[in-house]
Amino acid sequence: MIEIDRNIENTTYISLEDMWFKLREISHIKNNLNEWEIRLQFIESHMLIVAASGQGWITVDGQFIELREGSVYVCTPGQLIEAAAYSFDERGFYHLRFDVIGDVESSNNPIQIVKRDSRFPVKGEVIVSSPVSVNALCETICDCFQGEDRLKRFRSQILFQEVLYNILQDALLVQGNDLEAVLEGVKAYIEQHYQQELTIEHLAKVAGISSRHFMRLFKKRYGRSAIDYLTVFRIKQAQQLMRTGGEYRLQDIARHVGYQDDIYFRRKFKQISGIPPATFMRNNRQKIVAYHMFNIGQLIPLQITPCAAPADHPWTDYYQRKYQTDSVLPLSSDDLIKREELRLADPDFIIGIDILVSAEEQAKIKEIAPTFFVPWMENDWRKHLRLIAQFLDKTTVAETWLENYERKARFVSEQVKYTVKDDSLLILRITGDRYNVLGCRSLDTVFYDDLHIVPARGVDRMKPDQQVTPAQLADFDADRLLLILDEDALSKSSWQTLMHSEPWRGLKAVRNGRVDFLPPYPWVEYTAFTHELILDEALKLWRNRA
Known part of the structure; x- marks a missing residue:
């Protein structure tokens, strides 16, 4: 910010x-x-x-x-x-x-x-x-x-x-004008003083504008009212306290985040989280394993921090820092060692992905704990989330999260349309010596379906990716380019070669300075959690930018 x-x-x-x-x-x-x-x-x-x-x-x-x-x-x-x-x-x-x-x-x-x-x-x-x-x-x-x-x-x-x-x-x-800077300042003020009693009148005074004008501007800027923003922030702080594993009483947590009325706190918590606070605390004590990388981004929206996850996931450390837990067991990539680690962890449930493990291996894993392997190819990411929620008895949590996602997607779409307008977008990923145009089962669903941005001409959305040559990029005639560059040396060398080539310099998006970048992780993952992150990135990239 x-x-x-x-x-x-x-x-x-x-x-x-x-x-x-x-x-x-x-x-x-x-x-x-x-x-x-x-x-x-x-x-x-x-x-x-x-x-x-x-x-x-x-x-x-x-x-x-x-x-x-x-x-x-x-x-x-x-x-x-x-x-x-x-x-x-x-x-x-x-x-x-x-x-x-x-x-x-x-x-x-x-x-x-x-x-x-x-x-x-x-x-x-x-x-x-x-x-x-x-x-x-x-x-x-x-x-x-x-x-x-x-x-x-x-x-x-x-x-x-x-x-x-x-x-x-x-x-x-990016800020556009002083008024938007004022709103950012008020949002920061809410996050710093959320434990205090905050009213619209007080926040409007902090902003230096009338209450009515402040309410309208804040909702237009952030997609929800200032009081709703305060409520969501307070509940997230309460969830964080519950995740620490401490034996805090609910009434103490409610007081800490600014609620003096326990019944009101419980009502707001269920409204935001989809479940009552007592259920959240009970569920948080469950030990649920993310057997494959993508499962992490499927469990987080269900208010679950996995007790174990693949050690080689590039963002495992991120989840540990973000959710302030050092209790996530890093799982080996070796199947035999991994099963032994799971037996010692004694989890309540294991979540995996069907196409990434053989039927024989699935049977061995199911001997350790109740296990659900997400049917990957026949379902989209929303259905993935719902199926996992159904298995874990968290359907209400999933539906609440999806409702919030759809609301946020509509808001972000409105915010970026003034910059993007009718521009066509090409999403290009450089992996090793390959240049791939991203299609189905990738972040393309967020940009093209949820944000309603026009795909560049020739993008085949029925394929997960299309391998192209630098010379073929001009055929897409994209107004904007979103570039994802993998971290390995060969990928970076390929990017250097592309950047200095004549076909690249001749692209419309390059000539007009409309090339934006995303790192490869976690945005390339086809999960609910990462797709919500993409909405935030779209705002950072394109809101109020020419």
Whole structure:
């Protein structure tokens, strides 16, 4: 989330033109097999993380954010920061520290380095429109800043201003205007003060606009009223407490998340979760195994964090961090070892996928615990979810989740149509030396079916993918391209070859600057959980962007 500072009451305001920016340190981390990290600390200076490649995460004042390629993260003095990154290639990523020097508009205040009360106008994640340009600038800055030549070091400061200009320009483009920045600020205020009694009148006062105007604008921006947003956030915090395994009483959990009336809390919890809180807590004590990778993204929407899941799933660590549990057993890829691990885990249920395991192996697994193998090919992802829910007696939870998904999809579709309009979209994945156009049983169902974006000419939606050559891409005549690049060296080499080819440079979407990127995981998975994530990504990519 991007935050843009406004003139705050009782705070001296420093406008952008009255600021100077001094780069203090820049590091380029690349080709490193080890994890880079920032240990938990209150930072004393402004910080940028430019994610050119790799995977990672950052927590800012307790809020977890997954680092994404093509994004920049702005942190300011006084924030509590922890971060880690890994699996980066020669592009790596950049870590910059800088000072903001402000000429405060008062005769009693001299020029000063702005520390604790930062007036830097942007905080949080910024999706830059041209990651290649920002990365190239950072690379040049590194070369100039770390040398002995004074003129080159001076040039590094000039180029650093250019980086900041690009970041500010893109942040302001996404925000659109001050009013949207105000709404983002109120949403953040709700998340920080959810335990308090919050009313529309109070939130409207925080926003500085009338209650009626605030209610209309908030619902238009986020698809639900501010009070509904507060309710959902409170229930999610309650669910998180229940997942920790602590023996909290329901009335204590209700008080913690801001409800003094136990009956009202139970009613709201069931409305949001699909089941009463006592049932949620009882179900959370069940041990349910995600036997295959895709099962993780099928269980999460059913309010289930699996007790065991494949160790080689790229996002297993993500689920552990997001749901704050270290109790997920990593399962071996060897069938024999895996069965023994399951016997020791003594699960209540096992969920797998029928086409990924032989009938003989299925029979052996069913001897360990009640097991359901999802019939994959004959059903779509919604039916997958419903079948698992039926087996686990969680049909109400599944239907509640699906209702919320359909509502969210309609909202996102309305939000992105002003940017996408009638543009055709081609989804291209680079895997090894292959260029595949994604079709059925992929994220294409979200973009084409749920968001009603027009498929590019020639996309065969009856096939899971279509292998193409760079020269054939022009035949699709796509207005927009969504590119998914696998993490292995051969895939990255194929991307470099494509990027420098004449067919690529001649594509309409490339010429018009309408190429967007997604990392391969978890978006390529055909599951309910990942499809909801795609809706969020579509908003980040295309809401209020030209």
